[in-house]
Amino acid sequence: SSILFTCSHLIMIKRPNKEATKPLKKQKLPEITFSQDKDIDLYSISSSEHSGTYILEGLKEVNFKGLSSQMPNPVQHKRLEETQNPYFKLLANYPDSYILNTSNSQKQSISEALVLHILNHIYKLKSKVQQNTSLKDPPKDQGFNPAQVLVLFPYKEQAKEFLDLVIKFHCKDKKKKLNSTSSQKYNETFGDEEENKVSDAFKFGVCVGDKRELSLYTPFVKSDIIVASPLSLKQAVSEPNLGILCSVQIVVLVEAQEFIMQNWDHIEDIFKAMNKLPDRDSVTVDLNRIMDVFLDQNSADFRQLIITSKLQTPLLMSLFNRSKRPKARTIEHYEGVVSTSPSQTFRKFQVSTFQDTPDLRFKYFTESYWPNVKEDLSPQSVVFVESYLEYVRVREYLEEYDPGVLCVSEYTPKPQRQRSFAYVKSAKNKALCITERLIYFRNPKISKIGHLVFYSLPENPEIYTKLVEVAEQVTAVFCKFDGYCLQRIVGDKRAAKML
Template sequence: MDKANSPKTRLLTLLNVSAAKSTKRKRIFDEQSPRKLNKRREVSFSGSVDTREPEVSSQEEEPEVQTEESQPTDGEGDEEAEDEDLTAVEDTKDPYEQHFGAESSALSEAAKEAADAKEWTNSVVTHRKLGAVALSLPSGSSSPDWPGDWSSALLDRLKEPFHERQKKLRQEQRELQDDVLSTLSTYRDIYDPRTSLDIAPHTREAIALHALNHVSKKRRRVLKNNERLAHANKAGTPLPENVQDQGFTRPSVLILLPFRSSALKWLDALTAHTPSPHWQVENQARFRREFGLPEGVVDKLASAEPGTYPQDHVETFKGNVDDNFRVGIKLTRKSVRLFSEFYGSDIILASPLGLRMSIEKEKNSDFLSSIEMLVVDQIDALTMQNWEHVQFVFSHLNQLPKESHDTDFSRIKPWYLDGNAAYLRQTVLLSAYETPETRSLYNVQLKNVAGKLRTIRQCAPVQVPEGIDQNFMHFDCVNLKDEPNKRFNYFTTEILPAVMKSAVQSTNTAIFISSSFDFIRIQNHFRKMGYSFTVLSEYSSNQDISRARQAFFTGKKAFLLISERFHFYRRYKIRGIRNLIFYGAPDHPQFYTELLSFPFLDEDVEASDVTCRVLYSRYDWFRMERIAGTKGAAQLIKQT
């Protein structure tokens, strides 16, 4: 590694710059000022030591309901310690202490090297409701056994209300939550690409509970050490040395979501574990106003007759579907404060787009330097947005900060100072299905030395109208970089010429295209060749959509190009289709079934009147598995 760019060199630079910039900074342990231990404006129990106005704020800049400028430090004011059994944080068997303690038992040079080299020991195990799981451990890891004992790891103040909520659930739902929590308690990474609509709310509630437990334990540790330092300073005894309990900045949990409606669901899941009268949710009315639908607006999806829209479409798009948002959440002993400044927050709810715009505007992502738990929910929806935003956020996680933010470096955990935070961060990835992008994220970006696991499922073939002949057409490709060009060449030299020679197939033909890049490429080719066609894309206006559908149905246009994103966002039923060509199999398997059912919207259409071609290569495994089933896809891929 280049010495100039090593974590130690950058950290020393940061310390030097911080010392030069701060001329008004008070000594952390002033013997004459026992009440000014770790002094800063922002009340904090998770390790933040910011004394200035934050550089990056949440999207809305409306003033807080309560002013915090003059509030005292961690453990004072509304954060006093008497409500907690602070001796409990000394439990060295606590999974939190084992993994995130100052001397993490999971972190070792051998485990780090194995994670960097992608040298994982893999095994397949089965665990109740989670089913088959691929468990990956780096060599040299001393992580705890799986599954863990989540009940003993949960704080009593969170355990009791959760058990009361579980009593209202069915047995299989309780077991699912228990299994998720037992896995989370080991602080391993989790990748679940089979998060269906029926299990998503229960999984979300379990993860929210784990996140709250994590933040609360971090607070308890800081309060305990504040108390020890205050007593030592007052008694004039030597200050304790083992007080490393913080990161560079306060935020420790980041939850990435596609829509504001998703953030509303996560807020409900988080506050379900913080019931009143012991907890108060501040600025909740504002949150619901800005993250819900405007007053007087009727949600056509939620109010439509059952069956009008597919259920997955209703659950995804009902409510506020704005994809540009970020909001900080601060937890205190008695409240959940929404719209807190990022550097004064414990949890950040954000969309990848909203977070990226904030980082690029402020040219600073230091608030992501100490993220210890990352949740990425509804990844299937995020892939239909802009995947580069997700990659951008991941590239800014757990980096050494550019500024000190008046941090008390004597309180920072050693592995933060060594630049090892990424090796301990727990990441949870949730999706309805798997894509190469999400698998790459799991394989490349997740380096948790405690290990990581991925749920496995066997797919059955999707149901299509009986009698339709499905023609799966493979093309040879041995290099992933050549795949787009190989696909385009095969389509334009083999499939299209055959279609144009047929009087039946050269009209009423819909071409479904998954990739936006391929969609533009095919559109340009059709325009160049002078074919009669129209398009339905995610950028089509309502007027454009109406014209395109009418022109295709009446036969004025022979071809209809449909992008997968258009169908994802709009979910229109399209009439006039007799021939279907899938330039690539759709990511969403139900789209395949829906499109094959559209020809039968017209009267007197027989299955023999419908043709279907699916173009694929060996790199389409995930998509083909969801359509043809695991066994069927294996046979098809072998042909390549």
């Protein structure tokens, strides 16, 4: 059975009187009123504004005694005092960290902290190895190869920003510290600014020199840092017997919300390939100096994970929570993005376990909702589906039971997409079924929607706002496992009551 909010586990945002000619003044957001009548819960909102408050938790309490406990004190960089911020202090204690970056000032501060932390880690290890090399009987102090840090970026643009910061801090802003080959490849890789914004095919190694020198495109097994997109690195680790990720001690996912839009399976495959026993050719250090934690294949337990993202999502939280290491994360707070127009109804379906969610969502939509509304749909209606896997299932159902609905995804050829939108706009077909990735990557122009139905809520609240602004009526289906999406749309307080 479902719970109804204004006709389902509701949040009902009433539309203003059409006869009103004067724009409404901004009002302070009132408390949500709650009343219960049998299986119907009603929440009313008269106005809304979006704002964010972020609290970094566990900053001073985190102190991980792992690999870092065996290292010398951090190297004091001349710029270190200038860039002291909570993020650097946090990362230097080696907890797994999930940091939300929602503004340009935050993004710059986080990026600088990331680079300083990575360089500091490399400096410490190199210093320790050099000190121990002079000993008669050097201890075990290394991995299988120098590739200690993996940084994943969605696009070249973010990789360039990272590399520029490495040059800024390690080379003192002097690109002449790059050798001629590195300088040439830097220009070849990042010369086209427009390509940098969309290219997700790149991978290269970075070797940090002792005299503030920097080498790019070094072989992975001889690099200190591996910089790559998930797509390119997935292709590299798919080759047999390559141990390029066998010694990773820090892995960073930058702008991680983008990976969900690209292909999350690449991330999963990369993590499966990390910290495994390599083939002999991938071992570039003295075997007698390889630490037992690597030989025993336990190094993943000591590996630090750092995630920066604009959003907090179930996929990212699942990855973040897998290890038993100490953790610190940013807590996000939202007032929501819902407005007073158009009217928006949220329907909640009941589910006990996360694994049952896809099946019960589909059952609710096909048995309890769609059959009751499909005959009365307004012209130019849209059914929005968040994931492609859900879309395939819904598409097959609609093609069989409701052929009047056209289905379009990010993989649909452009001529067919344009034709489908034109048919719906001219009322030749009654509705269109689309995906979040279609909106994200193709950005189709949608000027009017009759009835907007969210089969599942979008991860990105901006997409919700974009579609709702041109809709006459909105219905959204959700369950208790849609909490992250729901709170970004309706706000923390409303989401807590609705869930």
